[in-house]
Amino acid sequence: MKKIISLAMAVCLLFAALPFAFAEEAITMDAAWSILVPSSPTSYETFAANKLKTVLSEVFGTDVAIVSDAAEKYIAVGAASAADVSGIAVNGYRIQAIGGNVHINGTGVRGLQEGAYRFLEEFCGRKVYTESITVLPTAESITVPADTDIVYEPFFEYADTDWRSPCDVEYSMANGLTGGTYRRLPAEMGGTVNYLGGFCHTMGGLCETAKYKDSHPEYLALHDGERTIDQPCLTNPEVLEIAKANVLNLLAGGHDPAASVQIVSVTQNDNYNYCECETCKAFEAAHGGVQSATMINFVNQIADAVKEAGYDNVAIDTFAYQYTRQAPTGIVPRDNVIVRLCTIECCFLHALDDPACERNVDLMKDLHDWAAICDRIYVWDYTTNYGNTCIVFPDFDVIQRNIQIFYENHVKGVYEEGNYYIRNCDAEFGELRAYMISKSLQDPYCDMEKEVDGFLAAYYGPGWQQIKTILRMHMENTGEHISIGSGPSQSFQFTDRQVAVIDGLWEKALEAAATDEQKEHIQRSNLSWRFWKSSAKKGEFSILNPMRFEENVQLFEDLQKFGLHQISEGGYDDYLDCICIPYVPAHEWNTYEADESGARARLFFSKLLRRFTPLLSAFGFFYDIFRAVNAEDPIC
Secondary structure, three states, X not given: OHHHHHHHHHHHHHHHHHHHHHOOOOEEEOOOOEEEOOOXXXXXXXXXXXXXXXXXXXXXXXXXXXXXXXXXXXXXXXXXXXXXXOOOOOOOEEEEEEOOEEEEEEOOOOHHHHHXXXXXXXXXXXXXXXXXXXXXXXXXXXXXXXXXXXXXXXXXXXXXXXXXXXXXXXXXXXXXXXXXXXXXXXXXXXOOEEEEOOOOOOHHHHHOOOOOOOOOHHHEEEEOOEEEEEEEOOOOHHHHHHHHHHHHHHHHHHOOXXXXXXXXXXXXXXXOOOOOOHXXXXXXXXXXXXXXXXXXXXXXXXXXXXXXXXXXXXXXXXXXXXXXXXXXXXXXXXXXXXXXXXXXXXXXXXXXXOOOOHHHHHHHHHHHHHHHHOOOEEEEEEOOOOOOXXXXXXXXXXXXXXXXXXXXXOEEEEEEEOOOOHHHOOOOOHHHHHHHHHHHHHOOOOOXXXXXXXXXXXXXXXXXXXXXXXXXXXXXXXXXXXXXXXXXXXXXXXXXXXXXXXXXXXXXXXXXXXXXXXXXXXXXXXXXXXXXXXXXXXXXXXXXXXXXHHHHHHXXXXXXXXXXXXXXXXXXXXXXXXXXXXXXXXXXXXXXXXXXXXXXHHHHHXXXXXXXXXXXXXXXXXXXXXXXXXXXXXXX
């Protein structure tokens, strides 16, 4: 019996080993390889081939040739490739090993080019982390598994964000961003999905409300009993004709028939002064009692006119935003209408589908309701703190999950609005967040922890694990909910002991930095931590520290040293004329301007308090005890 069992086990092991015995050897690629293109390549094929040539030449340290004829050792591009892409969605690609060679092909206007970038990332380890940081290992050869067959289809037809590096063309190509508002990819790269005219809040311009204020007040919204240029009356037929004409004029001057899609924004102005005339109210009452009813009806008629004019690749975009966020009943958007759902009221600490977060439950209901009547939903999402932009916005745990939620609910396009004024206010982890957003839009199910670790190592250097711990501590010590305007105390609740630990981690990260660039990145991101401590009166900004006034001044000077002209969305130089810099928390610096009511009084009493501070703190004795008790390595 034992012999039979042993024989059976031997047979099983033999069959298990057969696939390995007959498996093809991996493809080893080196500088002897070439890039194979058709004899008359398109601009797409030329771009993809040149990108492969440039990067592979850098990897191998010698020139890689582009040829139109080769028998072996080649990467075939586009029409020269045998990779079948007939069943792949628009702007998708296929990377396939066939007969010992590599074949890259794509669909639409950008599939092939993105396939080339994917090959370089997948098999050469090329990562574009920021507009100035690209990691590319050099090697004598690279290995491609013989059974390689990568098929990619875009998760979204439109992917956009406005952080700093995503505005860069090379970054955008490497990380799959396609929106045209903040970047312009040239035609050979596939171009961008562009909004013609304005990107948002276009209704006043399209309907020319200011022009008709006096001659035709009936064109304007009737709100609280008065006509206002803030919004148009959406049931007035003359207003509709004005808007139609302006949309068609936009298309006559800027339509691109070769584009995958072009978009015209017909979106409400950024206020709540919607029309309350009897006709608007009656139409809304008949369609669910919501203001989105008149909006969809208005936009549908413009979309019909656009389709009748022959613009088959044009979509009309409108908002489900604030008072129009709820879906109507008895009316559905046309198939060439985009409904852009906005998450402005939500909590960004919890995933949008978290049933325990009451702030997000209603948004998910609205998303489901719109999905039931609209096949082309976009989302306008938010990824920064506009009221306190220098403080860390702790959304890192939900960025990827929220984008997965959008995809799983049939959203076709996503715009992640962030710190669009980052060049005037770059103090926290904006580049990391931008990379996480971009990678999530490119593939919502990518290995995000691996991506984050790679970014942190490249951006912050050998001390990156300390930075990762700092981020984790931020995520574990937040308030109950986080909005896009949360104050310092709502954002984080660190104990004095935790503050000391994080201080130590920042110091260790800086000590480990290997380059001046890494040091600059650490010091810049540390500004957000110091800004929070000043705002919360923690650490060196504690009321026990008689030197806290000097610490505030040093923080103020360092913000300027690093080019920060804003600390909120408020405006350029919005804090530089504060007259109470040493005396008030950092998040109040844009409040106490010289001409602000109460600023002089605050300055007088603060100066008076400063005179007594050394005495009240026993000339720092209590602060020294405080620091010793809360030190990372407590003094016994």
